[in-house]
Amino acid sequence: xxxxxxxxxxxxxxxxxxxxxxxxxxxxxxxxxxxxxxxxxxxxxxxxxxxxxxxxxxxxxxxx
Amino acid sequence: xxxxxxxxxxxxxxxxxxxxxxxxxxxxxxxxxxxxxxxxxxxxxxxxxxxxxxxxxxxxxxxxxxxxxxxxxxxxxxxxxxxxxxxxxxxxxxxxxxxxxxxxxxxxxxxxxxxxxxxxxxxxxxxxxxxxxxxxx
Numbered sequence: 001x002x003x004x005x006x007x008x009x010x011x012x013x014x015x016x017x018x019x020x021x022x023x024x025x026x027x028x029x030x031x032x033x034x035x036x037x038x039x040x041x042x043x044x045x046x047x048x049x050x051x052x053x054x055x056x057x058x059x060x061x062x063x064x
Numbered sequence: 065x066x067x068x069x070x071x072x073x074x075x076x077x078x079x080x081x082x083x084x085x086x087x088x089x090x091x092x093x094x095x096x097x098x099x100x101x102x103x104x105x106x107x108x109x110x111x112x113x114x115x116x117x118x119x120x121x122x123x124x125x126x127x128x129x130x131x132x133x134x135x136x137x138x139x140x141x142x143x144x145x146x147x148x149x150x151x152x153x154x155x156x157x158x159x160x161x162x163x164x165x166x167x168x169x170x171x172x173x174x175x176x177x178x179x180x181x182x183x184x185x186x187x188x189x190x191x192x193x194x195x196x197x198x199x200x201x
Contacts, residue, residue: 007120011113011116011120012113012116012117012194015109015112015113015116016109016113018109019105019106019108019109019112020109022105023101023102023105024091026101027091027093027098027101028091030098031091036095036097036098037095037097037098037101038097039097041097041101042097042100042101042104042146045100045101045104045105045108046100046104046139046142046143046146048104048105048108049104049105049107049108049111049139049142050139051108052107052108052111052112052115053107053111053132053135053136053139055111055112055115056111056112056114056115056118056128056131056132056135057132059115059118059119059128060118060125060128060129060132
């Protein structure tokens with residue numbers, strides 16, 4: 001396994017962990033406050049996911 | 065100069081990270097908004113992982129392009145499912161029930177669930193593909 005492949009693997013592991021942590025924090029926060037995820041939080045997550053797709057597409061210079 | 069690390073050591077390290085993730089204890093997505101939120105976060109994570117794999121040369125441009133298409137399809141599916149749910153809630157008698165306050169077994173969730181399931185299935189396939197390229201959940 002090359003250094004580049006190791007770096008990619010570490011990066012993807014950290015990315016997955018960060019996303020999981022973000023979900024856990026949001027859910028726990030909502031539970032502590034006795035509420036659901038708000039429509040605004042949901043919309044923000046959907047905006048972020050679209051931005052991530054656009055960023056991936058930009059590296060390829062293709063239209064998503 | 066290439067740097068090599070034994071696969072055994074890397075596997076051990078990956079196992080530790082995955083165990084740590086499981087230890088985060090993500091509460092179950094027991095409402096519609098939590099389901100959509102989790103799906104969106106999954107898309108974000110997969111797109112970011114794919115970008116990293118592409119940047120490091122693990123993914124070809126063609127593979128990454130296919131992933132863009134699949135992720136966008138999933139994203140659109142999640143939005144459509146959420147739209148169906150929102151419209152359903154608005155049409156409920158009394159209409160005042162917020163989409164955010166509906167539980168997993170409410171009629172609107174049951175109506176929109178199939179659409180969301182299709183998107184989640186697509187995301188699972190993307191995750192499996194990235195796993196085969198070196199990414200781990």
